[in-house]
Amino acid sequence: IGNKIIHFNTIASTNDYAKEIASSLEEGTVIISEEQTKGKGRLGRQWHSKINEGIWMSIVLKPDIIPYKAPFITLIAGASIVSALNKLGANTLIKWPNDIILNNKKISGILTELSAEIERVNHIVLGIGINVKTMEFSQEISDIATSLYKEDFKMSRVDIVRNIFMEFEELYMDYINNNCKEKTLNICRKYSAIIGKDIYTLKGDSKELVRCLDINEDGNLVVQTKDKIIKEIMSGEVSIRGI
Ligand code: BTN
Structure with a gap:
């Protein structure tokens, strides 16, 4: 990861550029820019990406996996960011599955975009x-x-950036080559901002208050509803609001 880095001073969005040229790029290529003029967040939101103020980058991956296994890579990214930052002295947490939190506020977000056919x-x-x-x-x-x-x-x-590449490479290779998710899951659980807490899950117009219990072996969130029913939530299925 990061053996080849394409650097810009300014670009509309590193994700959009990476998607445009992905087919000609090697696995692990990183597009990074000092500024994005049209940085994208999840759910069509804007991502503020001013010059020199942050890390705005996209990693291009070409894993030989079925599409169903792709969402777990977002968890690998979250675990890598938290490990990297915490080893440098911060105390960040993961708000499963996409956000990184510091002192109850968001410092980092992940936007995973997948291009796939039925089986690959x-x-x-x-x-x-x-x-x-x-x-x-x-x-x-x-x-x-x-x-x-x-x-x-x-x-x-x-x-x-260097630390994220190192952490990501280890967890990603474990997953792709050995189907081993243990280290990622342990980091996601240990540094979870939501396990043990009550949250709202939002799906379309419906909003439900649930208690987060765990992240299971598949990387799904296990929650308990008010009627004591245990449910599994897949990443990408819902949006989560703290209370
Ligand atoms: C979110 O939390 O909503 C996800 C934010 C993702 C922002 C990054 S910055 C680099 C890359 N390029 C983009 O346009 N967005 C992502």
Whole structure:
């Protein structure tokens, strides 16, 4: 991962660019930009990506797996980001499956885009955004977003990126080559921001209050409803709000 890095000063979106040229790229190629003018978040949201303020990058993956196994790669990314940041001194948590949290606010998000046929994956573009130096957030997100610097963790972007590549490579190879998910799951459980807590799951218009119990072997969230029914939620199926 990261043997080949394509660097930009400015680009619309590293994910969009990576998707455009993915077929000509080697597995593990990284597109990284100092600034994105049309950074994308999940659910069609905008991702603020100002110059030099964060890490805005996309990793191109070409695993030989069936599409059903792809969502777990988002968990691998989350586990790698949290491990990398925490080894550098921060105390981040994962809000399963896509968000990284520091002091109850979001510092990082993952946007995984999959191109697949029925039985095989063509490529996966794993978009990672990390707020590193941002001090001012726009009004609509200032209550929910923060950055490493804002929380007094002054670490270098190069160190963070290098650590993420190392952590990701180990967990990804374990999964692709040996179908081994244990290390990723243990990190996701140990640093979970939601296990043991009550959350709202949002699916379309329906909103349900549930208690999070665990992340199971498939990487799905196990929750208990008010009527004490145990349910499994697949990543990508719902959006989660804390209370
Ligand atoms: C989210 O939390 O909604 C996901 C945010 C993902 C942002 C990253 S920044 C690099 C890559 N390029 C994009 O346009 N988005 C992702």
